[in-house]
Amino acid sequence: MIFPTITLQESESIALLTLNRPDKRNAISYQLIDDLLRALEQVRTSASQVLIITGAGRAFCSGMDLENLKGLAGRSREQNLEDSRTMASLFRRIYDFPKPTIAAVNGAAIAGGTGIATICDFTLATPEAKFGYTEVRIGFMPAIVSNFLLRQIGEKQARDLLLTGRIFAADEAHWLGLVNEIVDADRLLPRAYEFAHLLMENSPASLRATKELLSQAAKNELDQCVENAIEQNARIRETADFHEGIASFLEKRKPRWSRR
Numbered sequence: 491m492i493f494p495t496i497t498l499q500e501s502e503s504i505a506l507l508t509l510n511r512p513d514k515r516n517a518i519s520y521q522l523i524d525d526l527l528r529a530l531e532q533v534r535t536s537a538s539q540v541l542i543i544t545g546a547g548r549a550f551c552s553g554m555d556l557e558n559l560k561g562l563a564g565r566s567r568e569q570n571l572e573d574s575r576t577m578a579s580l581f582r583r584i585y586d587f588p589k590p591t592i593a594a595v596n597g598a599a600i601a602g603g604t605g606i607a608t609i610c611d612f613t614l615a616t617p618e619a620k621f622g623y624t625e626v627r628i629g630f631m632p633a634i635v636s637n638f639l640l641r642q643i644g645e646k647q648a649r650d651l652l653l654t655g656r657i658f659a660a661d662e663a664h665w666l667g668l669v670n671e672i673v674d675a676d677r678l679l680p681r682a683y684e685f686a687h688l689l690m691e692n693s694p695a696s697l698r699a700t701k702e703l704l705s706q707a708a709k710n711e712l713d714q715c716v717e718n719a720i721e722q723n724a725r726i727r728e729t730a731d732f733h734e735g736i737a738s739f740l741e742k743r744k745p746r747w748s749r750r
Contacts, residue, residue, distance in 0.1 A: 495509070504541075518554050577602065608669075
């Protein structure tokens with residue numbers, strides 16, 4: 491299967507999925523989301539036992555694509571709800587993926603990129619990697635990803651990251667528990683493959699059953715919280731602050747918030 495925005499290689503029972511828009515810092519476009527969903531389904535039904543996700547070039551994923559961002563303010567409520575459900579579907583597909591997943595974060599992972607990087611079962615990152623839930627800086631909100639972050643690091647730390655929208659380094663992400671290991675850039679993919687082979691020494695049936703057990707333990711809470719987040723995600727796009735945030739970002743100026 492051909493994917494316009496990613497590459498997918500499967501060998502040694504390991505699937506390597508690479509976000510492949512290096513000229514756009516692997517930004518999230520509608521096409522990228524569609525490609526990821528189709529690739530995840532292909533790996534789910536393949537002989538591969540472990541999935542590694544990384545980025546081409548100097549970034550892992552820089553957040554939403556600029557061209558898509560330009561069009562958000564003009565979308566209808568129904569379109570906003572559909573967008574939100576699609577993004578929620580992507581995060582749930584990664585979170586509930588039946589095979590072990592490893593994110594190899596080779597550079598900046600911002601906003602939705604942070605979500606993709608940290609929802610995986612294991613996250614390896616280079617010392618230069620940067621993270622951030624930056625949505626509040628542009629009048630948006632990290633609605634969907636917040637549900638996964640709360641489960642990972644707890645409310646107090648999540649409030650810090652989500653409300654400040656600050657960028658944080660790999661060492662802090664490691665301290666928070668969002669990153670499992672910090673690995674030099676030239677060792678990142680080799681270490682990811684080493685980790686994959688370590689996992690493959692375990693029973694595939696046991697790994698699958700354990701992952702299903704973990705997903706089911708979170709299912710009821712996540713179902714309700716993510717559904718609420720989808721509504722909130724669509725609703726925030728109708729606000730004056732969202733429109734101003736997008737405009738200021740595109741015009742490279744400080745936003746003039748409504749203060750309401």
